[in-house]
Amino acid sequence: MSKRKKPSRAWLARHIDDPYVKLAQKHGYRSRAAFKLIEIDAQDRLIRPGIVAVDLGSAPGAWSQVLRERLARPGGAGIDGRIVALDLLPMEPIPDVTFLQGDFREEETLRRLEAALGGAKPDLVVSDMAPNLSGIASADAARMSDLIELAVAFALAHLKPDGALLVKCFHGSGYTQLVELLERSFARVAVRKPKASRAGSAETYLLGRSPKKINDLAIPPARARAGNTRRMQAVEAGNRTGKAPEGAGE
Numbered sequence: 501m502s503k504r505k506k507p508s509r510a511w512l513a514r515h516i517d518d519p520y521v522k523l524a525q526k527h528g529y530r531s532r533a534a535f536k537l538i539e540i541d542a543q544d545r546l547i548r549p550g551i552v553a554v555d556l557g558s559a560p561g562a563w564s565q566v567l568r569e570r571l572a573r574p575g576g577a578g579i580d581g582r583i584v585a586l587d588l589l590p591m592e593p594i595p596d597v598t599f600l601q602g603d604f605r606e607e608e609t610l611r612r613l614e615a616a617l618g619g620a621k622p623d624l625v626v627s628d629m630a631p632n633l634s635g636i637a638s639a640d641a642a643r644m645s646d647l648i649e650l651a652v653a654f655a656l657a658h659l660k661p662d663g664a665l666l667v668k669c670f671h672g673s674g675y676t677q678l679v680e681l682l683e684r685s686f687a688r689v690a691v692r693k694p695k696a697s698r699a700g701s702a703e704t705y706l707l708g709r710s711p712k713k714i715n716d717l718a719i720p721p722a723r724a725r726a727g728n729t730r731r732m733q734a735v736e737a738g739n740r741t742g743k744a745p746e747g748a749g750e
């Protein structure tokens with residue numbers, strides 16, 4: 501979540517007892533989220549030396565730390581590969597990780613991200629982006645879908661032919677459509693729910709491998725981007741139900 505709210509008593513109690521929080525502290529990770537990527541990578545072998553990786557929604561930086569660890573050259577001689585991380589919020593620097601602060605929904609941020617990649621095509625795009633919740637269920641679900649669609653559009657336009665996109669989503673309104681979007685966009689799609697993702701949370705990760713060619717897609721990324729903005733404006737104009745998507749922001 502981009503706006504940090506005061507945690508509830510229940511959240512604090514759960515956080516203090518959480519084994520992944522303790523493990524994160526022990527290993528020096530900035531958040532327990534590190535173990536989600538570690539677990540998915542153990543199964544799917546996404547992070548290999550030499551890759552170019554993009555980390556969307558990177559703050560506070562646990563996934564970037566994991567990426568950096570995996571690409572580290574022996575003897576502390578930098579990394580074999582490249583990591584570009586992006587978030588709305590500031591992020592404490594991580595050696596060898598290029599960080600950009602900006603809103604991924606904005607065209608200008610996309611241009612800066614492309615410039616940071618310097619023409620290099622990513623092998624891996626990971627997106628743990630989650631929107632700032634408004635408490636309006638339909639608007640929150642639309643914001644999440646918007647971020648996912650933009651991540652898919654970015655992946656399709658930039659990934660190497662055998663590249664992969666790992667993207668966070670919430671099992672709830674619009675989930676089936678997002679899975680279908682991934683299936684239309686990638687040759688192989690898998691659903692991942694790592695143990696480190698809280699059992700009661702709707703959080704799920706979708707993994708798409710080998711992007712299909714943009715010309716074969718129903719919605720070209722540029723149109724999807726424009727359509728998203730219009731759809732967001734329509735949703736934000738009304739439709740108050742008062743409930744946030746379950747598990748958002750875990």
Ligand SMILES: C[S@@+](CC[C@H](N)C(=O)[O-])C[C@H]1O[C@@H](n2cnc3c(N)ncnc32)[C@H](O)[C@@H]1O
Nearest residue numbers: 502533557559560561562563588604628629630
């Ligand atoms: C669950 S946190 C990510 C945790 C991160 N993977 C880690 O390991 O530390 C979600 C992040 O998505 C970011 N985010 C949400 N909307 C965004 C947007 N439009 N552009 C960039 N980042 C965004 C939030 O600021 C927040 O830091």
